[in-house]
Amino acid sequence: MKTLIVLIGPTGVGKTELSLRLAEHFGTCIISADSRQLYADLKIGTAAPTPEQLQRVRHYFVGTLQLTDYYSAAQYEAEVLQLLEQLYTRHEVVLLTGGSLMYVEAVCKGIDDIPIVEHLCAELKQLDQEYYKIVDQKNHKRVIHALEICYMTGKTYTSFRTQQKKERPFRIIKIGLTRDREELYARINQRVEQMITDGLVEEARSVYPHRALNSLNTVGYKEIFNYLDGEWTLPLDIEKIKQNSRIYYRKQMTWFKMDEEIRWFHPEQETEILAYLRSQLS
Numbered sequence: 001m002k003t004l005i006v007l008i009g010p011t012g013v014g015k016t017e018l019s020l021r022l023a024e025h026f027g028t029c030i031i032s033a034d035s036r037q038l039y040a041d042l043k044i045g046t047a048a049p050t051p052e053q054l055q056r057v058r059h060y061f062v063g064t065l066q067l068t069d070y071y072s073a074a075q076y077e078a079e080v081l082q083l084l085e086q087l088y089t090r091h092e093v094v095l096l097t098g099g100s101l102m103y104v105e106a107v108c109k110g111i112d113d114i115p116i117v118e119h120l121c122a123e124l125k126q127l128d129q130e131y132y133k134i135v136d137q138k139n140h141k142r143v144i145h146a147l148e149i150c151y152m153t154g155k156t157y158t159s160f161r162t163q164q165k166k167e168r169p170f171r172i173i174k175i176g177l178t179r180d181r182e183e184l185y186a187r188i189n190q191r192v193e194q195m196i197t198d199g200l201v202e203e204a205r206s207v208y209p210h211r212a213l214n215s216l217n218t219v220g221y222k223e224i225f226n227y228l229d230g231e232w233t234l235p236l237d238i239e240k241i242k243q244n245s246r247i248y249y250r251k252q253m254t255w256f257k258m259d260e261e262i263r264w265f266h267p268e269q270e271t272e273i274l275a276y277l278r279s280q281l282s
Helices: 015-026 051-056 073-087 101-108 129-134 140-153 157-161 181-198 200-210 221-228 234-256 270-281
Strands: 003-008 030-032 093-098 171-177 262-265
Touching: 003 015, 003 101, 003 270, 015 030, 015 051, 015 093, 015 270, 030 073, 073 093, 073 101, 093 101, 101 234, 171 270, 181 200, 181 234, 200 221, 221 234, 262 270
Parallel strands: 003 093, 003 171, 030 093, 171 262
Antiparallel strands: none
């Protein structure tokens, strides 16, 4: 039976290397479910696959967009489903991996293409308390977007994420990767330091003229912009990126824990993961 293995987990947990080994094991390709790795100019700050990793395994939906391109989870759903039709003529198994749960849900369950209007403002907490608890309240664009949906549809933004699951012509197996919090925090801190070494400041400077775009309202870039504005020193900036990455991790886990279909493993439990996958595929 045609199968989609979904490998998910929070930022910094170690999805990339394991996804490569699993794809190589099954002789298949990787579909990225990272809403920021789509953008060609955001390689360092999104920890996009390196050229060497891209050579090891064929990837899709990495570096395909320009910063000014509009893109939605509904577009992603449609394009991935179309791609899967083609891939399943050559592969029994395809791997989808990433930390953008909205994109994962779009492929696995389906999502409505929600219309957008401008200049709506009210108390999101009164209209959709569930989403209010997990939204980045400093990200005004996301808050306003959620408000727009509430007003336009008479429904909560959350309801569009929990709609009736659409049937898919393939089996879905979900693998979640997790680590102890302190272990993951240490990895996040090390990852941020490596991004700085790899040139995150220079990458952020190159896209600085587009800083108002939603695609750049992302941990790593928005902090560097404060440094480039002279508001923060670089050491403070680095600590802020680490702090906000940890906050993002906690929000990701809040979302992931809502999905009871995920089977959780430590990234180093590769043998156990493969055994579980074989049992599901047999």
